[in-house]
Amino acid sequence: MRAFLLSALIAVLATSCGGPATPSTTSQSTDSHIDVTAPKVTMVMNPQTLREKGNVFFRLSTQDNVAVSRVVLIIDGQTFVDDPTAYNSYAKYFEAGSNGEHTVTVRVYDLAQNVTEQTQNFNVRIGQ
Numbered sequence: 001m002r003a004f005l006l007s008a009l010i011a012v013l014a015t016s017c018g019g020p021a022t023p024s025t026t027s028q029s030t031d032s033h034i035d036v037t038a039p040k041v042t043m044v045m046n047p048q049t050l051r052e053k054g055n056v057f058f059r060l061s062t063q064d065n066v067a068v069s070r071v072v073l074i075i076d077g078q079t080f081v082d083d084p085t086a087y088n089s090y091a092k093y094f095e096a097g098s099n100g101e102h103t104v105t106v107r108v109y110d111l112a113q114n115v116t117e118q119t120q121n122f123n124v125r126i127g128q
Contacts, residue, residue: 035112039064042118043106049123055091056122062088062108070109076102096126 042061050056062068073081073090081090086108105119 035066035110035114037065037110038114038116039068039108039110041106041108041116043104043120045104045120045122047122049125050094051125051128053093053095053126055093056124058090058092058104058106060088060090060106060108062086064108064110064114066111068108069111072107072109074105074107080104094124094126096124098124099126099128100124 040063044059044061046057046059058073060071062071068086069084071081071083071086071088072079075092080092083090101121101123103119103121105117107115107117109115
């Protein structure tokens with residue numbers, strides 16, 4: 001009788017502690033969900049035309065259904081920022097040697113590597 005009670009007690013404890021007889025109640029929605037939604041980005045540059053040496057500011061508003069994981073800013077084909085912290089404000093200093101029209105592209109990635117890209121132009125006209 002003692003062996004039977006001990007055996008029954010072990011079976012009850014094993015089941016209540018998550019043994020194989022316990023059905024899983026944990027949802028696996030994040031593990032089984034595949035993120036196919038690209039993040040959203042809005043970029044505002046200030047100033048649009050730089051007339052004195054100084055900074056052009058690039059302010060981003062980013063949004064994703066999970067999380068933004070990386071921001072890349074490319075100015076005239078050269079990577080200016082590759083930020084894994086996904087910060088939303090950057091500045092670049094320009095002098096008269098940079099006069100002319102410039103193109104900036106922002107790429108925003110989420111954790112699943114979905115990407116959104118936006119391109120805009122700005123001008124540097126120092127001393128003109």
